[in-house]
Amino acid sequence: MSAIEDEITAWFARQSKLAAADFPIGIGDDMAEIRVGDDTSVFVTTDMLLDGVHFDLEKATLKQVGYKAMAVSLSDCAAMATVPVAAVVSVALPKGFSGEELKQLHSGITLAGDKFGCPLVGGDITSWKEKEPFAISVAMFSKQAANKPIKRSGAKFGDVICVTGSLGGSGYGKHLVFEPRVKEAIEIARMAVIHSMIDISDGLSSDLNRICQQSKVGAIINAEQIPISDAAKKAENPLSSALHDGEDFELLFTLPEQESKRLLSKWRGPVAITLIGTITDTGKMQIKMADGQINDLEAKGYDHLIDY
Amino acid sequence: MSAIEDEITAWFARQSKLAAADFPIGIGDDMAEIRVGDDTSVFVTTDMLLDGVHFDLEKATLKQVGYKAMAVSLSDCAAMATVPVAAVVSVALPKGFSGEELKQLHSGITLAGDKFGCPLVGGDITSWKEKEPFAISVAMFSKQAANKPIKRSGAKFGDVICVTGSLGGSGYGKHLVFEPRVKEAIEIARMAVIHSMIDISDGLSSDLNRICQQSKVGAIINAEQIPISDAAKKAENPLSSALHDGEDFELLFTLPEQESKRLLSKWRGPVAITLIGTITDTGKMQIKMADGQINDLEAKGYDHLIDY
Numbered sequence: 001m002s003a004i005e006d007e008i009t010a011w012f013a014r015q016s017k018l019a020a021a022d023f024p025i026g027i028g029d030d031m032a033e034i035r036v037g038d039d040t041s042v043f044v045t046t047d048m049l050l051d052g053v054h055f056d057l058e059k060a061t062l063k064q065v066g067y068k069a070m071a072v073s074l075s076d077c078a079a080m081a082t083v084p085v086a087a088v089v090s091v092a093l094p095k096g097f098s099g100e101e102l103k104q105l106h107s108g109i110t111l112a113g114d115k116f117g118c119p120l121v122g123g124d125i126t127s128w129k130e131k132e133p134f135a136i137s138v139a140m141f142s143k144q145a146a147n148k149p150i151k152r153s154g155a156k157f158g159d160v161i162c163v164t165g166s167l168g169g170s171g172y173g174k175h176l177v178f179e180p181r182v183k184e185a186i187e188i189a190r191m192a193v194i195h196s197m198i199d200i201s202d203g204l205s206s207d208l209n210r211i212c213q214q215s216k217v218g219a220i221i222n223a224e225q226i227p228i229s230d231a232a233k234k235a236e237n238p239l240s241s242a243l244h245d246g247e248d249f250e251l252l253f254t255l256p257e258q259e260s261k262r263l264l265s266k267w268r269g270p271v272a273i274t275l276i277g278t279i280t281d282t283g284k285m286q287i288k289m290a291d292g293q294i295n296d297l298e299a300k301g302y303d304h305l306i307d308y
Numbered sequence: 309m310s311a312i313e314d315e316i317t318a319w320f321a322r323q324s325k326l327a328a329a330d331f332p333i334g335i336g337d338d339m340a341e342i343r344v345g346d347d348t349s350v351f352v353t354t355d356m357l358l359d360g361v362h363f364d365l366e367k368a369t370l371k372q373v374g375y376k377a378m379a380v381s382l383s384d385c386a387a388m389a390t391v392p393v394a395a396v397v398s399v400a401l402p403k404g405f406s407g408e409e410l411k412q413l414h415s416g417i418t419l420a421g422d423k424f425g426c427p428l429v430g431g432d433i434t435s436w437k438e439k440e441p442f443a444i445s446v447a448m449f450s451k452q453a454a455n456k457p458i459k460r461s462g463a464k465f466g467d468v469i470c471v472t473g474s475l476g477g478s479g480y481g482k483h484l485v486f487e488p489r490v491k492e493a494i495e496i497a498r499m500a501v502i503h504s505m506i507d508i509s510d511g512l513s514s515d516l517n518r519i520c521q522q523s524k525v526g527a528i529i530n531a532e533q534i535p536i537s538d539a540a541k542k543a544e545n546p547l548s549s550a551l552h553d554g555e556d557f558e559l560l561f562t563l564p565e566q567e568s569k570r571l572l573s574k575w576r577g578p579v580a581i582t583l584i585g586t587i588t589d590t591g592k593m594q595i596k597m598a599d600g601q602i603n604d605l606e607a608k609g610y611d612h613l614i615d616y
Contacts, residue, residue, distance in 0.1 A: 008411070012431075027431075044449070086342050091356065103316070122352060128358060139398075
């Protein structure tokens with residue numbers, strides 16, 4: 001995220017003055033929490049995806065685009081270890097977009113939603129006057145699982161840092177077909193005390209930075225322990241790809257070391273969990289390279305997309 | 309709405325297979341109802357607004373656009389006589405859009421939200437790679453008022469048809485500054501048994517047609533009784549303007565005649581309620597002209613925008 005966008009997001013959060021009783025989690029996490037009854041909350045997230053930015057309709061099918069739009073929001077539900085409930089979808093269509101094309105888009109939306117019991121319950125279809133590009137916005141609700149929702153801000157000095165799956169190179173194809181880690185998140189939260197969690201949408205460095213910023217901690221990760229995807233291994237700099245590419249949509253979470261030992265010893269997959277580092281009190285992000293050298297780690301990644 | 313879009317919306321609804329216990333109101337009304345606890349539902353709507361279609365950023369300010377985007381969804385909350393709770397907003401920005409401009413947009417969003425206790429709780433900011441146009445999508449939740457939510461599908465043969473305010477000519481300015489009828493809707497539902505309700509987003513003829521289609525009834529309205537706005541009176545054909553212009557965002561509702569007498573005798577405004585016609589069993593819409601002639605009334609209006 002650019003400095004301006006960071007500043008705007010923080011500014012939005014400062015303006016919001018949400019009553020904590022009604023909105024226990026406000027602007028700045030993967031989802032907001034809205035209290036709707038004495039013991040009942042709903043969680044909400046929204047994501048806008050643009051042709052030419054988040055996908056390219058000359059290469060991706062509309063079914064893939066519908067799937068991705070839903071999967072991005074499902075990944076936010078996962079990031080808080082909550083249970084997806086329903087979604088609404090609005091679209092901006094280039095002039096001349098056909099009913100048949102809408103049905104293809106719809107098939108991708110329901111493919112993703114049906115996997116996680118998260119139906120489409122409404123939407124809005126609008127059309128540009130000319131050939132302006134396609135845009136799709138999803139808003140999704142979730143409800144609490146057996147666990148409490150897991151925030152970005154709970155990381156503690158001494159926690160270890162874990163990720164699911166492997167990172168980097170998502171742009172080679174995974175970004176259209178990735179599996180949101182909804183079930184894994186809830187299973188992880190069931191098996192261990194998790195202090196903080198986020199999904200990696202903008203890159204490991206950017207999203208770890210969000211955990212550090214919101215938890216007011218630092219972090220050190222070990223370059224050799226980062227699970228680099230096969231796609232990223234083909235890149236010029238596989239480590240950089242795994243650190244900064246974004247759109248991995250894997251879970252990044254922190255927990256006490258003892259909890260991690262229990263989790264890792266009992267975890268049966270199929271998605272791998274890898275311990276990649278430790279939360280520190282340095283207030284900055286660092287990376288320990290293979291030769292033992294410790295460098296500062298900068299948050300770099302998608303700078304066109306921010307969640308607030 | 310064009311025939312294709314009508315067909316697509318109906319097709320989406322048929323595909324949806326929502327369990328009535330979890331989703332008492334599904335695709336096809338102003339909002340969907342999601343049951344989230346034994347006695348607790350949330351309602352949700354989404355609206356996408358596009359530069360060059362729903363507003364023109366060469367004439368409208370960003371504050372007006374933010375206000376309108378929220379007000380359109382607030383009007384959906386009103387259409388079901390529910391209480392707005394919170395909103396999330398996603399935007400697609402032309403390259404070079406500034407933080408200052410985002411703050412102006414935000415001021416309009418909060419101006420509308422604050423009026424109705426409906427804060428912004430999250431969002432997504434995305435940017436086009438070049439100068440593609442600005443788009444904004446709002447998703448809003450509401451909760452039940454003391455009354456039950458009022459659907460489009462409850463109109464009964466013999467009901468009278470009422471509207472709030474005056475109709476037509478919204479494009480001359482009202483569409484950017486209209487007052488969503490949230491408080492009026494809840495007050496109306498408190499004072500009388502209302503069978504069906506919708507907000508007039510696409511024009512009286514289009515939205516009355518939705519009530520007729522979904523309630524499986526016909527309707528006859530009296531041309532002389534339609535409250536024509538001052539803006540529409542300046543149009544070439546004021547009646548046509550009031551029937552078809554759209555973006556009035558007034559309430560259109562039906563109720564038993566006895567109830568209407570009680571409501572109209574006790575209603576203290578400041579927004580007027582006008583009785584404009586009767587629900588029939590003809591299965592079609594008709595209009596009685598000043599000379600006593602009865603014509604078929606066609607649903608015409610915004611064909612670029614459909615809610616499903």
